[in-house]
Amino acid sequence: MKPFNRAAIVSISSIAFSAVLLLAASLHATPAPQAPASSGKLTASAIQINRMGPAEGLLVPEDFRISTYENIIAQVDKTKKFQHVYREGDKRAADAADLVIVNFMPVAYTEGSQKKREVTTIKGATSIQVKVQFTSRDGKVLLERDLEGKVRFFGENLRATYDLAKKVAATINESF
Amino acid sequence: MMKSSNLPMSTEMPGNQRRVARKSFLLASVFICAIGVILASTAATSFSRTFNGQQTLPSNMTPEVKCVVGFDNIKPDTRGTLTFLPTGLQFTTDKQKGEILTASITDVFAGQESRQDVSGMAGTVVKAGIPYGGGRVVSLFSHKVEVLTVEFNDENGGFHGAIFVLANGKATELRNALVKQGAKTVEHVTVAAPAEEKK
DSSP, X not given: OOOOXXXXXXXXXXXXXXXXXXXXXXXXXXXXXXXXXXXXXXXXXXXXXXXXXXXXXXXXXHHHHHHHHHHHHHHXXXXXXXXXXXXXXXXXXXXOSSEEEEEEEEEEEEOOOHHHHHHHSSSXXXXXXXXXXXXXXXXXXXXXXEEEEEXXXXXXXXXXXXXXXXXXXXXXXXXX | OHHHHHHHHHHXXXXXXXXXXHHHHHHHHHHHHHHHHHHHHHHXXXXXXXXXXXXXXXTTEXXXXXXXXXXXXXXXXXXXXXXXXXXXEEEEOSSOEEEEEGGGEEEEEEEXXXXXXXXXXXXXXXXXXXXXXXXXXXXXXXXXXXXXXXXXXXXXXXXXXXXXXXXXXXXXXXXXXXXXXXXXXXXXXXXXXXXXXOO
């Protein structure tokens, strides 16, 4: 193999230099992560998670609703941001000093199929879009987000609820 | 002189390497296919075990039930035995136990679904590893299951939901038994199954 001549070395190094410049510029241009609605981070010692409310004309299967609720409770608990994570209807939440209440409203739901996903790889995705609202006890909206949980390739349909729960936990991590 | 003696060697080596690579690729394919077949057969036997097991166990016990979610002390997707008791439902694994009292149940729902015969992390890896898209063929094999969804309240009034995956027909049977025992139910609007699931 012939060694590189000077011209080749110069051209390679100039390409590498311009690539580094482009990378630096793109990093500088990357938008900052979306800040919470309020100026600073929210604070609360307790959180109450309510069940997914019904949406007009949208049928979400019962097991999907339950799986979403249970996965969200597990993922919020894992964030360790709150001393107490209360479920809907828990009487102890009434005595919690600074409580944040989370409500979920389904916006869109597409029931896919595991078989279709794995056989075609492009069809059969399951997705659920919800409006997540963090409110104070008196109903004041502190934070609102539109989140989507989906399963595209491998896994059962209920895996979309786990994906959604992970996104709710990520929202809590960046806002509290 | 040196060049002429080296030339045949250099042309022969890639051929050998190609042959070795082809052989090892073939061996790897055969190995992955064998794992796929073994996994498929174990899935089939575990499924048939469900029905055989039910014959030897008391009628109120359902073995090989998957608890998708539901109990704080039991990990998601754990397999165990679901027992119908005079007081409600009990899910037991080798180490843990969870109970739902009939009086605390606010809703019970049974629905039919389709599950893959070869599933889980190991099944997914094997399916992905089968060459020439063979994993997709394995994905075609599925069986009907029933999902039992139970909604209940804890002693503090907190809402809980439990999802169990059972053999076809078993969830409806358990739901009816729970309703007979006094469990509350709510009228549900059923969601149509995706087109390809209908048979």
